Amino acid sequence: KKLGIALVGLGYYAKNLLAPALEKTGECYLAGIVTGTPSKIPEWKEKYNIADKNVYSYDTFDKIKDNPDIDIIYVVLPNSMHKEYTIRAAKAGKHVICEKPMALNPAECREMIAACDKAKVKLAIGYRLHSEPHTQEIMRLKREKDFGAVKLVEAADGFKIGDPTQWRLKKALAGGGAMYDVGVYCINGARYATGEQPIAVTAQEYKTDPVKFKEVDETITWQMEFSSGAVATCTTTYAASTERLYVAYEKGWAELRPAFGYGPIKGKTNKGEMDIPHTIHQALQMDDFSRCVKENKESPVNGYEGLKDLLVVEAIYKSIGSGKRELVNPV
């Protein structure tokens, strides 16, 4: 049986990426929607054949607990709302996928993990790249040591942000700027490439438009140290488009460019191009999680993976404030 997924928040990502991907999944399908905007309902119902009884508002959300059509709740709301809706989903007895960044800080992540543990439901973060074959090749290169040990990682993710009124520029809703939005991909990419959680960071912040970026960061550069001796240097920005993951090993290198977007991702190593076809990341991701639910296995992108990134984010802001190298708090 295909598991039923309900999307919470019908914004850009839900509408343009997740819902279309749910037409390509084999293990799950779009069973329900949760929205605060009633005018969106008819189009979604018609396009995806969603039954009236599977349409919820934020007020009726908790009634999902009585709906056997919904197995998984997928939280696709602004960052500040991830914690509340993940915990409410767990209390409704449903498995949860929560978009990245998992929450605003490590304390929130821990509350979410505890709530899902208590309710005995599975939690995954929307880290679609963990299911993406080029990224998996980067993980394999570290694991099987084709080119020896990882020495250096360079990661960058950024784009030029538009509309100055959007929630991504409001600290209360977003948590922070580029770092929360796409900087997490650099942290994540470096963690995949090294197979390690960083132990210390040094970070620098730059702002060219203090009006637009009054509340959140525009550009942050940072360095991460790993206990193996590997070092990562990273950039995230809302000022310009950049997207790259480069790994230097003892005896070679690998690069993904573009590395973090919806694809096609392109990869090469010192041996040549990676011959890997484009896939729909979100379909692979949701099928992978659905299999975890069906087989009662922990997701490889569980809440602790989201927490690990937020612990690094916390150390990065601390370093910007102190101007010093800061240790990353342990998981």
Ligand code: NAD
């Ligand atoms: P969006 O602004 O397009 O959609 C947000 C949705 O939340 C809208 O439907 C909006 O109506 C609803 N909403 C409810 N309360 C709101 C409030 N108080 N303020 C603003 N909107 C409110 O955003 P998006 O790009 O779809 O991002 C949603 C989440 O998905 C974010 O956490 C983002 O980081 C994540 N995301 C992940 C990926 C990925 O590749 N994994 C890509 C894009 C976005």
